[in-house]
Amino acid sequence: GENVEQHPSTLSVQEGDSAVIKCTYSDSASNYFPWYKQELGKRPQLIIDIRSNVGEKKDQRIAVTLNKTAKHFSLHITETQPEDSAVYFCAARPPGGYSTLTFGKGTMLLVSP
Amino acid sequence: DTEVTQTPKHLVMGMTNKKSLKCEQHMGHRAMYWYKQKAKKPPELMFVYSYEKLSINESVPSRFSPECPNSSLLNLHLHALQPEDSALYLCASSQEEGRNIQYFGAGTRLSVL
Numbered sequence: 001g002e003n004v005e006q007h008p009s010t011l012s013v014q015e016g017d018s019a020v021i022k023c024t025y026s027d028s029a030s031n032y033f034p035w036y037k038q039e040l041g042k043r044p045q046l047i048i049d050i051r052s053n054v055g056e057k058k059d060q061r062i063a064v065t066l067n068k069t070a071k072h073f074s075l076h077i078t079e080t081q082p083e084d085s086a087v088y089f090c091a092a093r094p095p096g097g098y099s100t101l102t103f104g105k106g107t108m109l110l111v112s113p
Numbered sequence: 114d115t116e117v118t119q120t121p122k123h124l125v126m127g128m129t130n131k132k133s134l135k136c137e138q139h140m141g142h143r144a145m146y147w148y149k150q151k152a153k154k155p156p157e158l159m160f161v162y163s164y165e166k167l168s169i170n171e172s173v174p175s176r177f178s179p180e181c182p183n184s185s186l187l188n189l190h191l192h193a194l195q196p197e198d199s200a201l202y203l204c205a206s207s208q209e210e211g212r213n214i215q216y217f218g219a220g221t222r223l224s225v226l
Contacts, residue, residue: 087153100161
């Protein structure tokens with residue numbers, strides 16, 4: 001089955017800095033890679049996703065890059081703000097009607113004012 | 114509307130109690146999921162229903178019993194739980210299983226005494 005590794009487990013940055021979270025996956029057939037943000041006590045919320053037919057996707061301050069050859073994908077947050085503080089989970093999913101998301105272990109991002 | 118509604122928000126139960134968690138979505142999604150999430154860990158998949166039929170059971174103990182009465186509702190019946198079952202139980206839905214974005218509910222925080 002799919003295995004997703006996520007690093008770092010904790011990331012502390014100053015407000016205005018950039019933050020990068022990296023994930024690697026094991027199943028070369030995986031073709032869908034979402035990122036979820038979960039604030040303390042709240043639900044995971046999809047913030048951005050990427051499919052294997054593109055290498056990069058951007059939405060305002062958030063971008064995701066995908067390297068299929070190396071089987072890794074990364075989340076980039078620029079101009080971080082205190083409200084970006086949360087746990088971020090990456091996930092990967094192979095194709096197929098019965099495939100499910102495999103999550104990374106999560107990264108706690110702390111943005112200090 | 115991307116709302117998945119879960120009730121109750123909090124639940125405290127004894128090991129001999131029987132209780133049920135409820136999940137509802139009105140987005141016309143045909144796949145619904147139950148996840149269990151422990152603190153600072155990623156969501157762990159428990160069950161997947163596709164077109165109201167159970168398609169995945171991730172070897173969950175029988176004290177957890179899912180039910181999908183119709184395409185909008187998903188229940189999780191609980192009986193004879195253990196203290197280690199205390200966790201956040203998340204429901205999610207997607208347009209179809211294995212495809213498309215998963216939207217999460219806010220979860221039920223369960224404490225087993």
